Amino acid sequence: MINSRLAVAIHIMILIASNPRETVSSEWMAGSVNTNPVVVRRIMGMLRKAGLLTSRAGKTGAALTKDPADITLLDIFRAVEPKEELFAIHEKPNPECAVGKNIQSALDVTFGRAQTAMEQELSSQTLKDVMNHLL
Amino acid sequence: MINSRLAVAIHIMILIASNPRETVSSEWMAGSVNTNPVVVRRIMGMLRKAGLLTSRAGKTGAALTKDPADITLLDIFRAVEPKEELFAIHEKPNPECAVGKNIQSALDVTFGRAQTAMEQELSSQTLKDVMNHLL
DNA sequence: ACCATTTGTTCTTATTTTAGTTACACTTAA
């Protein structure tokens, strides 16, 4: 199973998008997510590096850099998931064996397709779409 | 990132399918995968429970229960992945908050679509397809 | 100018997952 950072990141992005006037502090967001403010700020840091939001030391709150309709879930996923590959592949299969020698490149193709299918679906859903589901 | 059990399981299934005459021991398979024989037998146990192969205590080797063309990668994935959900969701978001109250069901829908897209792609690829990539 | 508040960041800790390994009972086949 994949970690919950994407879930938390989406939650944070929605909180910011839902309160464009007010300033939402990391502590307040942590209360909504039910976690520690540091966890929120850490994930905010990843979203900031990815250019999805802005925030400044000392200044309460954060703001999205784009309209929620222009932010896809794939944007958020890539921001909080450092790993390129979705599926792990076992290391150093035996090159003396016909199967072991070629299995990795075969799995690269196979797993790549599955990952692409998932990412394509994530890229078809925007932050706004998720917000509409909250109603 | 998802664990490497699917990769190892596919490797094992291919080794068995590729040697229908000979009996491939867990030790020999472990040599091809580059892991411990117990790891191979553990994953074989999951594949056996899922009805994808047969093997017996004391008797060397194993056999697939179906033609490789009739075994999808989704069959194998489900056999070695006990978790139902692909993406984790954070526990107990604040029900006092409009976002926290509804985020889980919204993410269920969202993540469910991504998972379905991935599984659909896995179900479109058979063990035989992967074997063809080894040539 | 001061000070309470908040962010950004580093470091530490606890928990869980994964993979590897040891050990051993039981089954099979020579």
Place this chain on the structure above:
DNA sequence: TTAAGTGTAACTAAAATAAGAACAAATGGT
């Protein structure tokens, strides 16, 4: 009967994840 192999349980090690402590730096109100 015995050597070899499977099926499992138990243990260990390593890695990933999440939570939290601590603090410097920045901000904004007074």
